[in-house]
Amino acid sequence: MAVIEVAGLGKSYGRRQVLEDVSFRVERGEVFGLLGPNGAGKTTAVECCEGLRRADAGTVRVLGLDPVRDARRLRPRIGVQLQQAQLQGALRVGEALELYAGLYPDPRDWRELLDEWGLADQSRTPFDRLSGGQRQRLFVALALIGNPEVAFLDELTTALDPQGRRDTWELVRRIRDNGVTVVLVSHFMDEVEALCDRAAVLDGGRIVATGTPAELVARSGAGGTLGFRPTAPLDPARLAALPGVTSVEERGGRIEVTGTGDFADRVTGLLAREGIVVTGLRIREHGLDEAYLALTRHDS
Amino acid sequence: MNRTAHAVRRLAVAETRLFLRDPMTAFFTLLFPVALFGVLGSVPALRKASPDAHGLSTVQLYAPILAVLALMMLGLNGLPSLLATYRERGVLRRMSASPVRPALLFGALLPLYLGIATVSMLLVTALAPVLGVGLPRSPAAFALAFLLAAAAMLSVGLLLAAVVPSAKAGNAVGALALFPMMFFSGLWLPREFAPAVLNRIGDLTPGGAAAQALQDSWDGRFPHAVALLTLAAYALLAGAAAARLFRWE
Numbered sequence: 021m022a023v024i025e026v027a028g029l030g031k032s033y034g035r036r037q038v039l040e041d042v043s044f045r046v047e048r049g050e051v052f053g054l055l056g057p058n059g060a061g062k063t064t065a066v067e068c069c070e071g072l073r074r075a076d077a078g079t080v081r082v083l084g085l086d087p088v089r090d091a092r093r094l095r096p097r098i099g100v101q102l103q104q105a106q107l108q109g110a111l112r113v114g115e116a117l118e119l120y121a122g123l124y125p126d127p128r129d130w131r132e133l134l135d136e137w138g139l140a141d142q143s144r145t146p147f148d149r150l151s152g153g154q155r156q157r158l159f160v161a162l163a164l165i166g167n168p169e170v171a172f173l174d175e176l177t178t179a180l181d182p183q184g185r186r187d188t189w190e191l192v193r194r195i196r197d198n199g200v201t202v203v204l205v206s207h208f209m210d211e212v213e214a215l216c217d218r219a220a221v222l223d224g225g226r227i228v229a230t231g232t233p234a235e236l237v238a239r240s241g242a243g244g245t246l247g248f249r250p251t252a253p254l255d256p257a258r259l260a261a262l263p264g265v266t267s268v269e270e271r272g273g274r275i276e277v278t279g280t281g282d283f284a285d286r287v288t289g290l291l292a293r294e295g296i297v298v299t300g301l302r303i304r305e306h307g308l309d310e311a312y313l314a315l316t317r318h319d320s
Numbered sequence: 321m322n323r324t325a326h327a328v329r330r331l332a333v334a335e336t337r338l339f340l341r342d343p344m345t346a347f348f349t350l351l352f353p354v355a356l357f358g359v360l361g362s363v364p365a366l367r368k369a370s371p372d373a374h375g376l377s378t379v380q381l382y383a384p385i386l387a388v389l390a391l392m393m394l395g396l397n398g399l400p401s402l403l404a405t406y407r408e409r410g411v412l413r414r415m416s417a418s419p420v421r422p423a424l425l426f427g428a429l430l431p432l433y434l435g436i437a438t439v440s441m442l443l444v445t446a447l448a449p450v451l452g453v454g455l456p457r458s459p460a461a462f463a464l465a466f467l468l469a470a471a472a473m474l475s476v477g478l479l480l481a482a483v484v485p486s487a488k489a490g491n492a493v494g495a496l497a498l499f500p501m502m503f504f505s506g507l508w509l510p511r512e513f514a515p516a517v518l519n520r521i522g523d524l525t526p527g528g529a530a531a532q533a534l535q536d537s538w539d540g541r542f543p544h545a546v547a548l549l550t551l552a553a554y555a556l557l558a559g560a561a562a563a564r565l566f567r568w569e
Contacts, residue, residue, distance in 0.1 A: 070417055092419070100417035105410030108334075110341045115334060122330030123418045125323060166419070 023048045023083060023170055023201045024069055030077030031064055038064045042078070042227050044220045046170075051192065051202040053212040053219030057316055060222040062205045063103055066172050069203070070100050083169060096125050099168035101159045103175045103205070107147040113158055114143035117165060124166030133161045137191065152179040153187075160191065164200070171195060174205040189214055209308040223316040237311040243280035244305040246287055248298035249273055254291075262286045274300070327420045331428035339432065345398065349390040349436055354443040357386045361451030373512040376539075381510035383444065383453050384534035388469055390440030392501050392527055394433045395473030396480070397494035402429070403481035404490025412568045422568055426478075434470050441466060457540030461533075465543050469530035471555035476526060478562035501527035511535075523547060526554045 024046035031039040039061045046052040054062045067073040068080050071087030071094060080087055085094045107116050117130035134140050137157045142150060150158065156179065163171050173192070177185040185208075192215050196202055206212055212219050213233045220230040229236050243264070256275065260268045264283030269276045277287050284303060291298060340346050357379075360366050366378040373381060406412050406425075415422040449455055456462035480497060484490040502508070504518075505527035511519050522528030529550040533543035 072413070072417060095417070095419040102410060102414055102417060105414040107409075107414065108338055108406070108411055109409075110338050111334065115337065119330050119334045120418060123327050123415075123420045125419070162414075 021048055022046065022081075024052075024203065025081045026065070026069065026078070027080075028078030029065065029068060029075050029080060031061075031068060031073065031075055037225055039068075039075075039225045042222070042225070044227060044230055046201060046203060046218075048201055049196070049199060050217040051196050051204055051215050053216035054203065054205045054222060055207065055209070055212050055219050055312065056222035057207060060316075061225040062207075062222050063174055065222065066174055066203060066205055070098065070172055071095065096166060097169050099163035099166055099171040099200075101163040101171070101173045101176065103178075105159070106155075107158075109148040110146045112144050112146055113139050113150070113154075116147065116158065117161060120162050120165050126167050127165050128167050130165060133165060137161045153181075153184040156180060156184075156188065157191070160188075160195075164195065168200060170201045170203065172203045172205075176204065176206070177208065177211060185211070209312050213308045221312065221315050228315050233308050236315070237306065237308055239311075239315075243278070243283060244303060245276055245278045246284050247274060247276045247300070247302045247304075248291075249300045250275065250291075251297045251299065252294075254294070254296055258290065259287060262290065324420070324424065328424050328427040331425055332432060335425075335428050335432055339436070349393055349398070350440055350443070353386040353389040353440050354447055356389075357382065357444050357447055357451070361447070361453075367452055373510070376512065377452070378510065379451050380453050380538075381506065381512055381535070383448055384538055385505050385507050385510070385531050387441045387444045387534055388437075388466070388473075388505065388527075388530045389502070389507065391437035391466075391470055391473050391530070392498060392505065394437055395470070395475075395477040396497040396501055397477075397491075399429070399433065399474060399477030400480035400484055400494040400497075401487065401490040403478075404484045405487040407481075407567065407569060408487040410569070416568055430474055433474060437470060438466075453538075456534075456538045458537040458542065461537035461542050465530065465533035465537050465548065465551075468548055468551035468555065469526065469533065472526040472530070472551040472558070475555045475557075475559035475562060478566070479558040482562045482565040482567065501525060504528035505531040524550055526551060529554075 022045045027043045029039055029042040042061070042065055054065060056062050064073060068075045069082050069087055071091045074088050082094055083097055087094055111119070114130070114134060117133060121127035121130045134143055137160065139154065139157055139161065142154055147155070156176065160173065160176070163173065176192070177188050180188060189211065192202060192204065204212070204215060216233060218230065218232050219236065221228050221236065229239050231239060254275070256268045256270050259265060259275070259277055262283065264281040264286060265277055265279040267278045277283070360382055361379045369375045369377050412422045412425070415425065445455060476497070480493050481490065484493050504522035504525040506514065511522065511528070511531060514522070519528070523532060523546060529547040533547040533551065536543040
């Protein structure tokens, strides 16, 4: 059963069209990524799902409810971490959790969340004195305090250092393991690759691709790079002429061939036919990073 | 219904803690008016009845002003700067994403501010007999005037909070509104000593109308209708405008 169904969603601010004909589905229990460059409309799309913004066109259903019209029934069942929000500066961590627990009909024990998210030592620390990572953990804890069926996490790891990001990923996996459906907004490829079951790539307000990270890589046509050092002279132009090869670079006797599909077989086939022995052979398959760049490349 | 009441209570508890955690604001609203009253009252010359002031002493003239001072500070300065800060920081937005509407925050903040202003007023009133001023002689009229003054000040504060673009502007506009209001209430120059034309203008400000209505009821007269109607009009108009204009983000 789809937890979120978005169909033909459109939204503009004044004359600026931010979302156009956006459609995606999120299934129960999965981690779904909304991926795209800054300004692609990711946050606006989730805010329409959270009921913080009203869509101009199309339909949005979360848990079968209209996020704006049925806000009163939906809000208790979702958890939200906003990209840019702060709490009252002097409000202490424990107080914040206790306060928000009081706003939900069926809250989790806030002391338990305090421990679970490694904030027990900060229980009496005012919000303004928390580090970036501690704030982020507090906001995730606040998103989970109402025992939600769906959690929306927007730019979860933006302010964090690499270790902090890895730690946070672990926590997101834990949320999923507890049966909560997670919608993750991100512009980090590695994050989506590590966490998401499926993702939609947004660019310029439109969905340009949807699928599992592996499918996105395949669909983008991003293939890989084959690098080697030939022991006999080889004309790069002959490599470039092979089907599927997109570029050939020669640097200091080393050749790097980039291409898609079965280009690597064709390259090695040519080398075999010519009887050219190569050393230092290395193949690198492109990941979501390259796929993302390919999918969101603007012709300009 | 029950849940709403529960949420408002939680919000009120949190906001009360935050209020008391800010020592400057807590001092200036709760203790400063009564302390100033005590200082003025300890100067013998200020306790002498003055023929210029219809036989009232300076301390007597200051009593109603100091009774509403906390109210003015909280309504005109405290409320706009707090709400503008909350809006700018995203506190209100974060709350809109929860099951309760951020409007419930008003249900917590307004009674809190009214309560603090009332405590401050009661402290001033309680000190009055000690300084030879005596308790308000028309307590019912005094209470009515105070409540109308509270409604007016808090509504104007909400309206300012609705229209200021940023937390910084909220602070500045709050201060800008507070000083003329304190002036018209007679904090620097008691109304009895001010030129008539200034008092006519002052009567039409919430500060002046509040000071006038409280002074009348303190002396045992029912306040002028003009003063009470002025306060009611501010409460209604500013409140309605604030409700229309308030932005959560």
